[in-house]
Amino acid sequence: MRYKRTELAGNIGFSSIIDEKFKTGSLTVRFITELSGELATANALGVGVLSSSSSKYKTLALLNEKLSSLYGAALSTFSRKRGDVQILGLTSSWIVNKYAIDGEDVNAEMLDMIRGCIFEPNAENGEFDAESFAITKKDLLDRIDAELNNKRGYALSRAAEIAFSGEPAEFSCYGTKEAASTITSAEAYKAYRRLLETAQIEIYYIAPEEEPKVLEMFKESFANVNRNSGSIEFCRISPAKPETITVADEYDVLQCKMVMSFKSDSDDIFALKMLSTIFGETPVSKLFLNVREKLSLCYYCACRYTSPKGTIMVDIGVERDNIEKSKAEILHQLDEICSGNVTDEEIQSALLSLDNALTQIGDTPASYSGWYFERFCDGRIKTPQEQFEDYSNVTKERIIEAAKTLRLDSVYLMLDKKGEA
Amino acid sequence: MVKEVITSPKTGDSCIHVKHSSGLDIYICEMKGFSSVEALFGTKYGSINTMFRQKGDKDYTTVPEGIAHFLEHKLFENEDCDVFELYAKTGASGNAFTSFDKTAYLFSCSKNYQESLRILLDFVQKPYFTQATVDKEQGIIGQEIKMTNDNPEWRVFFNMLRCMYHEHPVKIDIAGTVESIAQIDADLLYKCYHTFYNLNNMVLSIAGNISADEVLAICDECLKPCEDKGLETVFPEEPDTIVQKELIEKQPVGASIFNIGYKCTDCRSEERLVKSMQASIAASILSDASSDMYQRLLKEGIINSSFGTEIFTGDGYFTVIFSGESDSPAVVRDAVADEVDRMIREGVCEKDFQRIKKSTYGMLVRELNNVESVANLMMNSHMEETGPYDAITVLSEMTCEDVLEFMKTELKRDKLVMSVIEGM
Numbered sequence: 001m002r003y004k005r006t007e008l009a010g011n012i013g014f015s016s017i018i019d020e021k022f023k024t025g026s027l028t029v030r031f032i033t034e035l036s037g038e039l040a041t042a043n044a045l046g047v048g049v050l051s052s053s054s055s056k057y058k059t060l061a062l063l064n065e066k067l068s069s070l071y072g073a074a075l076s077t078f079s080r081k082r083g084d085v086q087i088l089g090l091t092s093s094w095i096v097n098k099y100a101i102d103g104e105d106v107n108a109e110m111l112d113m114i115r116g117c118i119f120e121p122n123a124e125n126g127e128f129d130a131e132s133f134a135i136t137k138k139d140l141l142d143r144i145d146a147e148l149n150n151k152r153g154y155a156l157s158r159a160a161e162i163a164f165s166g167e168p169a170e171f172s173c174y175g176t177k178e179a180a181s182t183i184t185s186a187e188a189y190k191a192y193r194r195l196l197e198t199a200q201i202e203i204y205y206i207a208p209e210e211e212p213k214v215l216e217m218f219k220e221s222f223a224n225v226n227r228n229s230g231s232i233e234f235c236r237i238s239p240a241k242p243e244t245i246t247v248a249d250e251y252d253v254l255q256c257k258m259v260m261s262f263k264s265d266s267d268d269i270f271a272l273k274m275l276s277t278i279f280g281e282t283p284v285s286k287l288f289l290n291v292r293e294k295l296s297l298c299y300y301c302a303c304r305y306t307s308p309k310g311t312i313m314v315d316i317g318v319e320r321d322n323i324e325k326s327k328a329e330i331l332h333q334l335d336e337i338c339s340g341n342v343t344d345e346e347i348q349s350a351l352l353s354l355d356n357a358l359t360q361i362g363d364t365p366a367s368y369s370g371w372y373f374e375r376f377c378d379g380r381i382k383t384p385q386e387q388f389e390d391y392s393n394v395t396k397e398r399i400i401e402a403a404k405t406l407r408l409d410s411v412y413l414m415l416d417k418k419g420e421a
Numbered sequence: 422m423v424k425e426v427i428t429s430p431k432t433g434d435s436c437i438h439v440k441h442s443s444g445l446d447i448y449i450c451e452m453k454g455f456s457s458v459e460a461l462f463g464t465k466y467g468s469i470n471t472m473f474r475q476k477g478d479k480d481y482t483t484v485p486e487g488i489a490h491f492l493e494h495k496l497f498e499n500e501d502c503d504v505f506e507l508y509a510k511t512g513a514s515g516n517a518f519t520s521f522d523k524t525a526y527l528f529s530c531s532k533n534y535q536e537s538l539r540i541l542l543d544f545v546q547k548p549y550f551t552q553a554t555v556d557k558e559q560g561i562i563g564q565e566i567k568m569t570n571d572n573p574e575w576r577v578f579f580n581m582l583r584c585m586y587h588e589h590p591v592k593i594d595i596a597g598t599v600e601s602i603a604q605i606d607a608d609l610l611y612k613c614y615h616t617f618y619n620l621n622n623m624v625l626s627i628a629g630n631i632s633a634d635e636v637l638a639i640c641d642e643c644l645k646p647c648e649d650k651g652l653e654t655v656f657p658e659e660p661d662t663i664v665q666k667e668l669i670e671k672q673p674v675g676a677s678i679f680n681i682g683y684k685c686t687d688c689r690s691e692e693r694l695v696k697s698m699q700a701s702i703a704a705s706i707l708s709d710a711s712s713d714m715y716q717r718l719l720k721e722g723i724i725n726s727s728f729g730t731e732i733f734t735g736d737g738y739f740t741v742i743f744s745g746e747s748d749s750p751a752v753v754r755d756a757v758a759d760e761v762d763r764m765i766r767e768g769v770c771e772k773d774f775q776r777i778k779k780s781t782y783g784m785l786v787r788e789l790n791n792v793e794s795v796a797n798l799m800m801n802s803h804m805e806e807t808g809p810y811d812a813i814t815v816l817s818e819m820t821c822e823d824v825l826e827f828m829k830t831e832l833k834r835d836k837l838v839m840s841v842i843e844g845m
Contacts, residue, residue, distance in 0.1 A: 021454030023432075023790040060719070064710035069776045071783025095783050099432065102779075135719055142725045142746055145675035149573050251673040252845055255567040283505035283515070293503070296560030299568055317568050345509075352512030359531030360457040363629075363792055 001362060003372065005381065006215065008203075009222055011229035013376065014215055017206045017368045025107055025207040026093035026365040027114055027214070030373060032200040032232055035086040035168040039191060041175025042183055044079040045133070045140055046192030047088040051077040052132040054116035055123075060135060066113065070106050071095045075113065082377065083308025084168035084236050088195065090117060093365065096208060107207075111217055118196075119221045123189050133185040144177045151257060151414065156315060159259035159412035162247050164238055169309055196225055200232050202376055206365040234377040237310035238263055240407035248413040257414040258323055260314045260330060262406040269307045270390045271402040276305035276312050277350040278342060278399065279334065284349055286333040287314065297326050308377075312406065320416055327411070337403040342396055354391050358384035422637075429810035431782075431817065434789050436799060436809060437633050443644035444621040448799035448809070449636050450628040452792055458534040458629035459796035462545050463525035465804055466617035468595040469656065469736065470522070473616055476651030484613060485604040486590070487562075487597015490519040492610050494558050496526070500549040504540065513537035521591055522735040523804055524617075529793065534631060535639060542625075542643040548614045550607040559602060566596050573674045573842040580668045581680040581742070581840035587664050588657035591738045620647040626800035629792040656737045661686075667839040677843040679750035681757055684838065685739040685831040690806040691815075693739070697732050698781070698815050699827040700741050704730035705777045706769055706824065707760050708743060714760045723752050741832065754839045761832045765825070774821040785813050 002018040031047060033039075057063040067073045073094035080087045094110045097103075122129040148154050157172065164170040174180070205214050240263040264272060280287035280303035291301040301316040318326050361367045361384045375381045422442050428435040436450035466489050474481045497504045497517070508515040513530035515537075526545050528537050569575045579594060586592045596602070627636055663684055688696055708715050708730060718724045728745035743757050788794045795809075802809045 019454070021452075023786055059716075061711045061716045065776065068709065068711060068780035070779075071786070072780030073783065093787075095786050099783075099786050101431075101782065131720065134722075138722055139725045142676050142727070146727075146746060148673065148675035149678065151571050152568075253571045253673060255564065255571050282509070284503075284509040288505075289503075292561060293557075296557050297564075299561055299565040317564060319564070349509035349512075352509065353514070356512040356514060356529075356531050360529070363455050363457045 005372075008219055010227055011231070012201045012203070012222055012227070014203045014218055015205070015372055016210070016215065017204065017372070018208070018210055019206065019362065019368070020208045022206065022208045022365060023095055023099055024093050024365060025096050025110070026091070026205075026369070028089060028091040028204045028369050029118060030087055030089040030202045031195040032202065033086050033088075033195060033198070034232070035081060035084055035171055035173070037171045037175070040086055040171050040173060041140070041179035042187050042191035043086060043088055043195060044174050045136055045180070045183060045188040046195065047079065047090065048077050048136040048140060049128045049132050049188065049192070050090050050117045050121055051075050052136050053122040053129060054113070055120040056116045057113070058122055058129070060132065070104065070109055071100065073106065073110055075117070079173045081169065081173040083234065083306065085232060085234060085308070086173055090114070107211060108213070111214060115217055115221060119224075121192070127184070127186040127189045130185060133188060137180065137183070140174060141177060141180050144172070144174050144180060151253060152315065152317065155257035155259050155412060155414045156313065158247075158249065158414070159261055159313060159315075159410070162245070162410045162412055163261035163263070163311065164309065167236070167238055169238065197227055198229050200229060202373060204369040204372065206368050234379070235308045237265060239265070240409045244408045244410060246411040246413065248415050250415045250417050253414065253416050255317045256320045256323060256416055258316050258318060258326065259412040260327065261409045261411075262312045262314070263409045264310045264312070264402065264405040264407070266310070266402055266405040268398060268402055271394045271398040272307070272310070272312070273305050273354075274347070274350055274391060274394045275337065275399050275402045276303055277353060278346050279303055279312070279337065280314060282349070282353050284346075286336065287330065290333055291316065291326060291329050295325070295329060297322050297329070301326070301330070320418065323413065331408075334403060334406065338400060340400055342399055344396075347396060347399070351391060355388050358388050427808055427810065429813060431810070431813045432786060432789060434810065439637065441640055441644060442646065444619070444647045444649060445640070445644055446624045446803055447637070447640060448624065448626045448803060449631065449633045450795050450799060451631055451633055452629050452795065455629050455792050457529055457531045457792050458627065458631055459527065459529045459793045460534070460538055460541055460625070460627040461525045461527045461796050461800045462541050462623065462625050463523050463800050463804065464617050464623045465522065466524050466613070466622070467520050467522040468593060469590040470617065470654045471590050472656070473652065473654045475616060475653070481655060482612065484609060485597065486593045486601040487595070488605055488609065488613055489524055490596045491558065491562060491602055491605050492613055493517050493519045493524050494562060495550050495554065495610060496545060496548060498549060498554055499544055499547065504544045507540045507544070508537065511537045511540065519595055521595065525800065531630070535635060538627070538636065538639050539643055542640070545618065546643075546645055548611065548618070550610045552607050555605065555607050555610065562596060562602055563599050566594070566599055569594070569596065573672050573678055576670060576672065577678050577680045577744075577840050577842045580670060581682050581838060584665050584668050584838035584840055585663050585682060585684040585740065586738065587660050587662075589659045589737050590656065591735065616652060619650055619652065620644065621649040622652055624800055624803045626796045626803070628796040628799065659737060663836055663838050665838070667841070669841045669843060671845045672842050674842055674844050676746040677748055677750070677841060678746050679744060679753065680840045681743040681750070681754045682838055683741045683832050684836040685741060687734070687737050687739045689736070691811070693734060693805060694807045694811055695815050696739070696827065697734055698812060698819060699824050700732045700831070702774070702777050702781060702819065703824050703828050703832070704732070704741055704743070705780070706773050707757065707764065709777065714756055718753060718756055723747055723749050750839060750841045754837065758834050758837055761828055765829050769821050769825045769828075771821050774824060778816060778819065781816055782813065785816065
């Protein structure tokens, strides 16, 4: 594998990752900007329209027809949240020319299509094509509505809203339904132009062979964009509330959900990740073995560490009558770590689990793209092996110290309605 | 031991199939340049296998709903430890799943695959159940059942199957119900285990950064020979008709969702593969994102980009499903039925057919680009009684007329059902 990052212009990076084993080429363009309640929706819509048409493929039907004729090539857009930052983008993948049975130049066709979508969107007089915009807008509105369909995901989003209240991370990466209902095509276009001109932009090209034309295309295309980009603060630790707050919503559900948000002011991110792994990220973690296996309270009880906010969230699906018991056991397991009850075996299995995950990076194009992007956000490009060494250097004492810095900031409860009676 | 190399004539990919002397079928794909390993040890035993007998049994045994899934959970406990503790020592990520027609135990790892493979082969062949451990699991699975019942995607799918199938157990929830799993005890688990976890009914599939010779040496060391006991599974007779045309349920959802499905005639082995490919291409021609119907419904705001299709098939069931989010699912259902009728009347456009065929080919090639997909492909195709690369060959031989014929014989209005989950 060969990795190379080239700075195209101010705050535009082009990373090329060449790995002969792949049968596909893929390209991901990420626009990175501060998450803002005011602009999140316009940004999501502005980038969202890009995969619905372009000046060459004027309708979604024409665009999709072209994609399917290129052996089902994929092209989509996304909006995500990473701490206080909104990451929007366009991603595409296709089978490389070697596998094209009719001898088409799929690589060149896809490069041309991506160029068109990003630099020649279907827009005139400062606004997107009305039909493309309407389709994207409805899609976004429906996506916001559909968040409740996934109860576990919804509970985690609500918990983030509560834990990060007053900070950019409280907002959804799609913005709000109210904003999405009223936003105009011109506003979305303006938001897209603003991203093109001011966002940090990171491009990832992953393919089995070098293709200098990709870099050239982006260089030439960005030469026509008037760039004025500032720096992005990727990590902003969230302060814990002085007193833990609990927020509950009631729904007609069979299973209640609880999300406990713990915050740390420590900058020892490797110790916090090791702590999170031992606490609740694997089937031999303290939460899995005690809350699920020993007490049979749940099907899942797990945690995740969000390094940009210094937060560990524990979530569980549980009976209403068992919420307090579960909460007490989760806190007890954390206390156990704080009191030094961490075995060498637990540390070793956490390390092996992390090593396993890190060594698998590179087996899919998406894992390469995700890895190098995350390291860019961290401010230091390094290999998965180097990251593993950072975990290996974490001592038991550092894990205990990291655990002691955790404060329970807030608890979110999604309750069933049966408990009312 | 019989060993053969299977090669895809279209892409050049290849894998090894071994009929091991223990009775087990083994598929191995060495994937150069990849770091990870994915291994699946599966049995042809899923939620639909509730009635069975073996050679010498006079009567069929009927077991409670959800027992295959329960057994999957319990197999992770050995007499002296939990299997996850063993995997924790190798760093592998272990898991398992139960579907309608199979149960598979798997691990993925990037180092020490030999030791993880030994763990996998060992624990699946070594059941240990007691009433106490069975009782403990009731609470955990009870919560899993409640979680899935709160999942509208799951509900809308099962409600659709309940609209279609009168008797076939595909309509029952994979995990069963809180009541049905209460009937499960250690003896029943042992009975099901000894019936279905016979190596003659199982398959090992392993792909990635491995050596075939090493894998086979470990298999020789760990597999315990099994006598083929002539397992026979049966299903209640299923009428051709549907049960009801629609089922609408209310749940706390933000967006209403639907599953619209045609109940088709079931078939087996290669015939099922051919028919599945025809069905998949037919569904794409009817409604992929560049089709007239999709575009019309999208512009009218009836559907959004969540709209999609799926071919769902197994022993005794075959369905073509259209799913998505909509406030007007009946309009979608009528549009699908009208479009099928129009194509049957006017024929399938050859240009569209060729385009969708290419798109499907691309999807099949991509599948071979991923360690996990390859391991799953080898296991699934074996269980379907086909070869891992047969789909590409079937696709290359398919004609526009085949697809039209599928539509004429299988996509009938009186076999069309609709399931909807709407907000409260």
